[in-house]
Amino acid sequence: MHLVLTGATGLIGAGVLQHMLATEAVTRISIISRRPVPMANGHDKARVLLRTDFMNYDAELLEELSDAQGVVWALGTSQASVDKEEYRKITYHYPIRAARAFATIHPESPFNFVFISGAGATQTPNMLTSLYGRVKGLAEQALLDLHGKSLNFSVYNLRPGAVDWRSQPAIHSTMPTQPLYKRAVMPVLDSIYSSLLIKTQALGKVSTELALSNGAPLEGEDIEMEGRLVLNAAIKRMAGS
Template identity: 55%
Template sequence: MHLILTGATGLVGASVLHNMLAQESISRISILSRRPVKMAEGHDKAKVIIHNNYRKYEKALLEELRGAQGCVWAQGVSQNAVSKEEYLEITHDYPLAAAKAFSTLHSDSPFTFVYVSAEGATQAPGMFTSHFARVKGETEASLFDFAQQNPMFNVYNVRPGGVDWLGQPEIHPFIPQQALYKRVLVPPLNVVYKGLITPTQPMGKIMTELAMSKGEPLQGSGVQMEGTVLTNAGMRRMAGL
């Protein structure tokens, strides 16, 4: 199986890549990145494709991606790191452009697109809804609508909570240094408010398996939007946490 991954140098993307590399049934990983991906070095089945314009997918790039059956879109940025306009472009416009491009890779078999959203995303924002929750929710809705109009394109919107990398030391050499407040808050939250936390190891496994699937609607608690949104509670349930 051939999968596409973005955001491989980030925390979520690194956990997904670690799982993809370990999956024997995955024969090829096409990693779209603005810079080299150290974790991919020395792995024959992982190919890093330097890609700088996430609004455009030239014919040559699509030919390289031809045959891919799924994607985990883990590219993202904090709303505090960029302007509101840049956050909208990165969080909404980039994955929508990719979805439209990747939907052409398979005309006669399903393609499954896994978008890394976030707990708190909403399609019904209120006066005090944060910018990230509003934009993530808009992206979920846009991807859902696109999939409804393209029967061979399936989407899952996955909403991690507070991402906990501490229990997966294998990815520590490859991820950005985490902010001090995260290093201080994650351990006690994991004890007092465990349900708000998303451990990276099961998260990477679930996202990989969703990308490998045929996109059937999810069932059970913690699932929304006709089986296409997997909340943190749903992910913890699937992981047996």
């Protein structure tokens, strides 16, 4: 099957790509990226589609993706790295524009949009809710609204906790260097708050499997929004970790 991936040079995206490359059921990977993706080098089933505009999807690109089963949308940035408007553009407008375009690729058959959101996202923000939580929550809701309007367009919003890359050395040379505070806090989370952690391998496995799935709603106490919101505990459970 043919899958699409964004954010392949990021921490989560690198883990997803490594899993897709190792999955026999994935026969083709279209990586939409601003820059080259070293991990894809030498892999016949991976093709990097370089783009600088994530707000528009022309007919040529959509034709390239016309037989794709789904996408894992791992593109994102820290709210501390850009101003508020740029953060909203990257976190909300980019995935929504893509989803609207991808929903038209083959409306007669299923297409799965797997959105990597994050713990803290909410549809009911209050005065203490961060920009991150508000904008991620808006994106989740907009994707769910689109899912409700399109018969064969299925959405899964994943809310991972603190992402742990340490046990996946295959991605260390290609993922971004992690800041010192993240490297320092990981052992603490390991020993005291391990339930908040999620390994990159688990995210890669579950997001790939959902992109390959039949688009049906999920079940479980750790699944919300009528089977479309996958909490950190559910990701770990589904990954068997």
